[in-house]
Every structure is written in structure tokens, then in C-alpha cells.
Amino acid sequence: MTPAEAPATAESVTSAAEPGSAGSGRSAGSVEPAPGATPPRTPLVARAAAELVGTAALVAVVVGSGIQATELTQDVGVQLLANSLATVFGLGVLILLLGPVSGAHFNPVVTLAEWWNARRGGAGVTAREVAVYVSVQVVGAIAGAVLADAMFAKPLVEWSTHDRSAGHLLLGEVVATAGLILLIFGLARADQLRFAPVAVASYIGAAYWFTSSTSFANPAVTIGRAFTDTFAGIAPGSVAGFIGMQLIGAVVGLALVALIFMPSRSAE
Numbered sequence: 001m002t003p004a005e006a007p008a009t010a011e012s013v014t015s016a017a018e019p020g021s022a023g024s025g026r027s028a029g030s031v032e033p034a035p036g037a038t039p040p041r042t043p044l045v046a047r048a049a050a051e052l053v054g055t056a057a058l059v060a061v062v063v064g065s066g067i068q069a070t071e072l073t074q075d076v077g078v079q080l081l082a083n084s085l086a087t088v089f090g091l092g093v094l095i096l097l098l099g100p101v102s103g104a105h106f107n108p109v110v111t112l113a114e115w116w117n118a119r120r121g122g123a124g125v126t127a128r129e130v131a132v133y134v135s136v137q138v139v140g141a142i143a144g145a146v147l148a149d150a151m152f153a154k155p156l157v158e159w160s161t162h163d164r165s166a167g168h169l170l171l172g173e174v175v176a177t178a179g180l181i182l183l184i185f186g187l188a189r190a191d192q193l194r195f196a197p198v199a200v201a202s203y204i205g206a207a208y209w210f211t212s213s214t215s216f217a218n219p220a221v222t223i224g225r226a227f228t229d230t231f232a233g234i235a236p237g238s239v240a241g242f243i244g245m246q247l248i249g250a251v252v253g254l255a256l257v258a259l260i261f262m263p264s265r266s267a268e
Contacts, residue, residue: 042101044132050102052136052143054094058106059144059224060151061090066231067152079231084208092201099197107218108134109250113181116254134220141224149228160226160233164213165241172213173245174252179203180217181253182260189261219243 065086069079095104105111111125111133118124125133146156183203187193207215216222216234222243226236234242 047102048132048136050098051133052140054098055106055137055140055220056144057094059141059221060148062087063145063148063228063232070231084205088201088205092197095197108137108220109246113250137220138223141220142227145224145227157227158229160229160235162233163235164238169213170241170245172211173242174249176207176211176215176217177246177249178252181250182256185257219246
């Protein structure tokens, strides 16, 4: 899922979350650079904190709303509706709030896609920043699952027994992740990232329903959800397959961005 992430949101995700929002190490209070120079960026420690808190909050929303839904109704359709609506609203708010700081990736595939974008001459994160972002995203996701369990008096860590290893579910993760990357980086190419908080949250909400996997689309969130044996959980044995399909989906998404948003050529 989500993202949550990304994401970048990404994963980056808003104009506040545009690719290249990751920084060069200058502090926000630095002297204004000369015209054409790299602008000052948020310190890496602040961006890491935003990614940690944002990913934790996203997973807490996903897991917590799933627990609440199952305690209120036995209707699986209503449970999924409640879970998806909470995720849509929570993700949109988190992107809007934290996008200006870190780009609101909350998702390793968004961070990796932005790094790939930077390698090919675009704006994006460095390899060092990727290592920091991905690490805090995973830690945040685990913390968010534990927090949600704590709020509902569940065991703080209980491995999920919800097997999600079927082939059609893995295909759903490829589709969900490819669509997320296409959306985020397509918005960037079209200079429409100001709509990312609404667009990304809406896409994840829709993908809950049109993908068989309910759109995890996020390796960090996938790992975090293995720590809770609740509605939103995923069995540890299913995690590797989901992450592998998410990485494939990211590659497919980047290929679609390159194909669909091909730079126009001036007439000869």
C-alpha cells in the first residue's frame, strides 16, 4: 500500500512531495544561494524523522481501523470499506502534512524509484538518503503496527496467520504498485504534483477494491503488517513474495512513465 509511501508519495508525493525534495545536507537556515544554485533543503535528520513518523502513522491507521472494523461488524465488506476509508483520509492528511519536509514517501519503492530518477539525470535522493529513508520506513511500519495493537489491547507483537501467497494476490501487488508509481511520477512529469495528496490517497482507496491483494503496494508496510495477527495482517511467509512483486511493479510503473510521458520533440 501505501502506501502508503509514496510515494512519494512520492514517494516524491506532493509538490511538497516532489521528486528532488530530498536534500543535499544544507540546513533550512542557510544563506540563500546564487541564482541557479541548488536551493537549501531540509536537514536529513528532519526528513528521516518525518518518514519514520509518517510511515508509523500510516500503518497505525491501516491496522487500527482494521481492528476497529472487525470489532464493530462481522460483515467483511463493511470491514474492508471502513479500513479503506480510514486509509484514504489518513494517507491524504499525512502527505499534506509531511510532504513539505521529506517528500512523504512512506514507501521504499517510491524512494528507490526517485533514486533511479536521480541516476538518470532527474531530481531525487542519493544512495545515502535511500539507505536512511528505507531504514526508518521499515522501523516506522513495525512501530505503527505495535502501536495499533497496543491501542486495542492486543498482543503487542503477534505474527499474522493471514496467508497471502496465492498467485492472483501476487499479481494484484504488481498491478497496485505499478499504478502507484505511474501516478506519482506521471504527476511529476505533468507538473501536477500539487494534486498528489488527493490523487495518491484516492488511488490507494480505489486499489483496495479493484486489486485482489487490497493494494499493500509498499514493502515497509508489508513488513509492519506481519507483526499483527489482525484484519490487516499478512503471514511472515507471504512477505517475501509480496515485496518481490512490489519491486517488479515499481519497474513496470517506471517503464510506463517513460513510455507515456515521453519528452516531446521539437519539429525539425
